[in-house]
Amino acid sequence: MNMKLFRSLQVFVNVADTGSMSVTARSLGMTVSAISQQLRKLEQDIGLSLFNRNTRSLSLTEAGRIYYQTSKNLLSEAQKAQHRIEQMQLSPTGKLNIVAPEGFGGGLLSKPLQKLTTDFPKLSLSLTLTDEPVNIIDSGADVVLGFKPMSDNHFVSLHLATWKRILCVPASHALAKHPPQDPSELAEYCHIAHNKIDDYTLTKPDNEDQPLHSARVDVNSMQTLIQLTRDGVGYAVLPEPEIRHVIESGEMVQLLEDWQLPDYTVFAITPRHNETPVKIRSAVDCLKDWFATF
DSSP: OOHHHHHHHHHHHHHHHHSOHHHHHHHHTOOHHHHHHHHHHHHHHHTSOOEEEOSSOEEEOHHHHHHHHHHHHHHHHHHHHHHHHHHHHHSOOEEEEEEEOGGGGGTTTHHHHHHHHHHOTTEEEEEEEOSSOOOHHHHTOSEEEESSOOOOTTEEEEEEEEEOEEEEEETTSHHHHSOOSSGGGGTTSOEEEETTOOOOEEBOTTSOOEEOOOOSEEESOHHHHHHHHHTTSOEEEEEHHHHHHHHHTTSEEEOOTTSBOOOEEEEEEEEOOSSOOHHHHHHHHHHHHHHTTO
C-alpha cells in the first residue's frame, strides 16, 4: 500500500474512533493542524465529506461510515501483510525452489533438506534435478547448485565446496582384479563419461599428464553414469562424495590412486537481492555446513 495513503487512513480511522483530532494527534505524535490537513486532503481525493463537524465533536457522515469500514479492512490487511513480511525476515517461510545436478539426487541433499524442513516448519521445498543448463529467471529458482560461478552481476555465486573426482570400477570388473599402474593400460577397456564434462586429464608428480582415452559410451545424466559403472559397463570418473558409500562398502574400487584428476567446485547461485530473503540465506548456510563435512 502507498505509505501516504496508509498514514491518511490511520489518521482517519483514529479520529473516527476517538471523535477527536486532538486525541488522535497525541496518540500518533502529530499536531492537530497536521491531522486536519490529512483529513482535508483525504476528503478532497474522495470528493465527499467524511465528518460532520461542529465546535464540540466530530461524527461520521454516511460516506464516512462506508469509508470507515473499508479503511479498517485495508489497514487490517496491510498489517497482516507487514507481519508476514516481518516473519519472513525473521524465520524462513513460503516455498523455496532449488535446482541441483541430477547426481545430487543420490543422497547428497537428503540431510540438508531434512534439516531445513525440521528447523523451519513453515518452509516448503521444491527440488528439481537436472544436468541440463538452467535459466534461473525462467525456472523461478531461488537457489541453483552448479559447478561454475555466474559472471552475470544479476546473480550471486557462493562457494559451497571443492570435491575430488576419482576413477572407479565395480569390484567385479577385470580392472579391479588386475589394477593398472599407468593410465595407458586402460586403452582396451570401455570408458564411460558424462558428456557435459570435458576435462579427464590424469596428473602425477614427475610424470607427464595423461588424458583418458575418448569415451566409448557417453551419457547426459550423472545418476545414469554411476549406475552404468556399478553395472560393470566400464570405468568412469565419478564425483567422490556421490559414490563414497559404494567405495566404503567395497562394491566399487578406485583405480590409479596415485594419479589425480581435476577437482570440481560446487557453487550456490542465487538471484541478487538488495536484501537476501531469509529462506535463501538459511538454505545456503545449511548446504554449506553440510557440504563442508565431506
